[in-house]
Amino acid sequence: MPKIMPVETSGSRRGRGRRVASSLAEINVIPLVDVMLVLLIIFMVTAPMLQRGMEVNLPTSRRTTQLSEERIFVTVPLSYQQNGIVQIGDEPIRVQVLEERMRQAMLTKTEKEVFLRSDGRVLVQEMIDVMGHLKAAGVEKVGIVAKLPGER
Amino acid sequence: MTAHRLLPTALIAMASVSVLAWQQPPPTPPASQTQPPRQPAEIELSIMGEPGAPPRYAVPDFIALGTDEQTRGAAKSIAQVLWDDLAFEREFYMIPRDTYASIPAAKSPETVPFERWRELGADGLIIGTVRKVNDTFQVQAWLYNVKMQKSVFGKEYTGGTRNERIFAHTISDEIHMQQRALQGVARSKLAFASDRDRESVTGTVQKRDVKEIYISDYDGANQQRATAQRRLNLTPAWSPDGRAIAYTAYRNESPDIAVSFIYKAAAPTWPARGKGHNFVPAWSPDGTKLAFWSNRDGNPEIYVMSADGSNARRLTHHRASDVSPAWSPSGNQIAFVSDRTGSPQIYLMDADGSAVRQITHESWADRPTWSPAPYNEIAYTSRTGPGYDIAIYDVATGQRRHITFGEGSNESPSFAANGRHLAFMSTRLGKSHIFTIGRDGKGLKQITKVGNNFMPNWSR
Numbered sequence: 001m002p003k004i005m006p007v008e009t010s011g012s013r014r015g016r017g018r019r020v021a022s023s024l025a026e027i028n029v030i031p032l033v034d035v036m037l038v039l040l041i042i043f044m045v046t047a048p049m050l051q052r053g054m055e056v057n058l059p060t061s062r063r064t065t066q067l068s069e070e071r072i073f074v075t076v077p078l079s080y081q082q083n084g085i086v087q088i089g090d091e092p093i094r095v096q097v098l099e100e101r102m103r104q105a106m107l108t109k110t111e112k113e114v115f116l117r118s119d120g121r122v123l124v125q126e127m128i129d130v131m132g133h134l135k136a137a138g139v140e141k142v143g144i145v146a147k148l149p150g151e152r
Numbered sequence: 153m154t155a156h157r158l159l160p161t162a163l164i165a166m167a168s169v170s171v172l173a174w175q176q177p178p179p180t181p182p183a184s185q186t187q188p189p190r191q192p193a194e195i196e197l198s199i200m201g202e203p204g205a206p207p208r209y210a211v212p213d214f215i216a217l218g219t220d221e222q223t224r225g226a227a228k229s230i231a232q233v234l235w236d237d238l239a240f241e242r243e244f245y246m247i248p249r250d251t252y253a254s255i256p257a258a259k260s261p262e263t264v265p266f267e268r269w270r271e272l273g274a275d276g277l278i279i280g281t282v283r284k285v286n287d288t289f290q291v292q293a294w295l296y297n298v299k300m301q302k303s304v305f306g307k308e309y310t311g312g313t314r315n316e317r318i319f320a321h322t323i324s325d326e327i328h329m330q331q332r333a334l335q336g337v338a339r340s341k342l343a344f345a346s347d348r349d350r351e352s353v354t355g356t357v358q359k360r361d362v363k364e365i366y367i368s369d370y371d372g373a374n375q376q377r378a379t380a381q382r383r384l385n386l387t388p389a390w391s392p393d394g395r396a397i398a399y400t401a402y403r404n405e406s407p408d409i410a411v412s413f414i415y416k417a418a419a420p421t422w423p424a425r426g427k428g429h430n431f432v433p434a435w436s437p438d439g440t441k442l443a444f445w446s447n448r449d450g451n452p453e454i455y456v457m458s459a460d461g462s463n464a465r466r467l468t469h470h471r472a473s474d475v476s477p478a479w480s481p482s483g484n485q486i487a488f489v490s491d492r493t494g495s496p497q498i499y500l501m502d503a504d505g506s507a508v509r510q511i512t513h514e515s516w517a518d519r520p521t522w523s524p525a526p527y528n529e530i531a532y533t534s535r536t537g538p539g540y541d542i543a544i545y546d547v548a549t550g551q552r553r554h555i556t557f558g559e560g561s562n563e564s565p566s567f568a569a570n571g572r573h574l575a576f577m578s579t580r581l582g583k584s585h586i587f588t589i590g591r592d593g594k595g596l597k598q599i600t601k602v603g604n605n606f607m608p609n610w611s612r
Contacts, residue, residue: 094271100248100272101272104205
């Protein structure tokens with residue numbers, strides 16, 4: 001304000017006209033925004049509460065099975081053809097002990113499923129052999145992992 | 153020009169030498185120096201499995217230090233029996249022995265391929281050696297923690313070559329004690345009555361088969377006859393020290409209580425001295441007294457006497473029959489069967505005959521047997537339909553559960569010394585045979601295969 005004052009030259013007439021026009025054209029939205037913001041906050045706070053259903057206190061038990069089970073990946077690399085070594089997770093093991101290791105792994109699992117990651121150039125026969133070991137160990141579902149064309 | 157060519161080669165050579173030096177593993181102490189002759193370490197190490205799963209054990213064939221057939225056979229059978237013993241208590245996951253084939257057998261305890269055992273998933277590995285010295289076997293056994301490649305248990309045993317199974321049983325019991333603080337039952341024995349030899353009773357006109365007392369290892373091996381009297385011998389009961397068996401013997405058609413010291417060549421003693429008809433002896437837990445039932449005062453009542461027959465005392469006073477006594481593990485109480493309500497039911501009383509109370513209310517309950525600590529349970533024979541089943545009554549809570557479910561008739565339960573297993577007789581395979589089963593009703597195992605077999609009793 002104090003800066004504008006000295007620039008103004010033509011006196012009170014122009015200033016008065018502008019004041020009249022502004023009072024007619026603009027609605028004072030500040031209270032409206034205030035109310036709307038308060039309402040918005042109220043709904044933001046209450047919305048998550050509305051979604052909550054009945055509260056359940058789960059019973060405690062000394063032995064439970066993990067709900068989100070860790071998936072087991074068995075990898076058949078291309079080198080399997082030479083050395084007969086597959087991987088459970090990151091651990092390389094000989095295929096001779098695969099069956100027993102899977103049996104041990106299945107003991108604590110409710111979902112007896114294993115994902116088989118096999119190199120694309122491994123022979124189908126070799127992959128079937130590995131799957132045979134998995135089935136013999138009590139694995140019920142074997143998923144074969146593939147990738148989409150563009151995926152790396 | 154030659155210098156120009158040689159320089160890179162030299163550099164590469166130097167680099168590779170330095171890489172090689174870098175890759176030298178840090179010096180590890182050779183396993184052979186410390187481990188084999190060591191007795192159980194000062195620091196007890198127990199082998200843990202993955203969280204939520206029992207530790208996994210492997211028991212490959214023991215190493216035969218000698219080439220003769222007997223040593224090699226013992227090395228194999230000790231490992232097999234040890235595997236069975238450890239599997240029996242279900243404390244460990246025992247890796248099946250047929251999966252060991254791909255792992256090279258160790259020639260000595262120093263050359264165990266731990267990496268290969270770890271690959272198979274083993275947490276604990278039992279390695280043993282067998283050496284024959286004159287007429288004895290020297291057996292050494294170590295339990296290794298596979299991850300740390302350290303021995304956590306190691307012992308040497310010497311014994312006769314006649315029964316190599318006892319080596320395995322001893323090792324199993326000691327490993328259970330050291331690793332799980334569990335009293336194993338691998339060295340305990342079973343006694344039972346059987347008619348397998350099909351001899352007829354002497355001195356009678358009827359062609360009736362004798363029943364004699366037989367004993368066997370807990371797993372059914374080494375079954376042998378303990379009495380040879382050509383009579384009816386029934387209801388064997390091991391004395392707590394395992395040296396004597398008390399049983400009901402029909403002497404001149406009159407049942408009486410006999411005590412045979414089975415490892416001595418001596419005639420049985422007759423502590424009840426033929427007063428009336430006496431049946432079903434039961435040793436008190438301290439081995440000093442025998443409870444039994446007798447009709448010497450007119451109708452069947454429970455009596456207690458010292459093991460030598462002195463101080464016989466009547467405990468029950470009721471018009472109905474009071475039979476089949478069984479001591480509590482503390483010796484303070486006696487369970488027995490009475491038909492005072494019309495049908496046989498189980499009752500408890502204090503060891504002096506006071507405070508009688510009824511604990512079963514069903515159509516028929518017979519042959520109680522009290523579990524040793526830590527379980528305070530009474531197993532008995534319960535009628536369920538046409539046959540009988542084994543029921544277990546929890547003394548503290550009064551809860552009752554069954555462990556057999558109408559497969560044949562199941563009778564005469566007897567607890568193992570650690571309370572985790574029962575022996576009983578069952579007709580589920582036609583003839584009457586002895587079986588063992590876990591107290592949870594799992595792990596059924598057939599003990600006898602020939603003849604009819606009755607009334608097992610498991611030694612302490």
